[in-house]
Amino acid sequence: DRDTDKKRIEELLEEKMVLEIAQKQSMNESAHLGWELEQLSKSTDLADSEKSFVFELNECASSRILKLEKDNQSLQNTIQELRDASLTSRESTLKFGELEKENQQLSKKIEKLQNQIEKEKQSNQDLETLSEELIKDKEQLQVIMETLKADKDRQIKDLKQENDHL
DSSP, rough: HHHHHHHHHHHHHHHHHHHHHHHHHHHHHHHHHHHHHHHHHHOOOOOOOHHHHHHHHHHHHHHHHHHHHHHHHHHHHHHHHHHHHHHHHTTTTHHHHHHHHHHHHHHHHHHHHHHHHHHHHHHHHHHHHHHHHHHHHHHEEEEHHHHHHHHHHHHHHHHHHHHHHO
16 A cells, blocks of 8 residues: 555656646746737837737736646645655555545646646637737738828828929
8 A cells, every 4th residue: 555655646746747847838938928918019009908908918827827836836735745644654554545535636636737737728829819910910000000101291292292383
């Protein structure tokens, strides 16, 4: 039973490390997307509503990251509790049932974290798509502004010629 518990703890620690790596990658992607959106909002003169929308998306991504960090901390605490329980199980075989329950709970928490990571990846993809759309909108607005400027310059020229003619 002790050997089985030790093996299970090692497996859970490996799974935890994989989840931590995935979480860090997700957090890096979120931070990078947030930075890109921030740069985009600084470089364009979009309407205030679009800027606030980008800001809300950044806040939403940040809150998701914080939630994942809290869940990860909870997972680390559970693993530590599992280690402590494993040590006490040497003294009493009655603790085995409790360890099994904790293992099941830990497995459920790991599954939840994996689901949250998948949701975060989807959210990051959505943010990337939004960023691309905003860039396209910016380019369209720049083309429109250039066209309007050219029309304005032409009208000014025409009015000057008419004025000189008069």
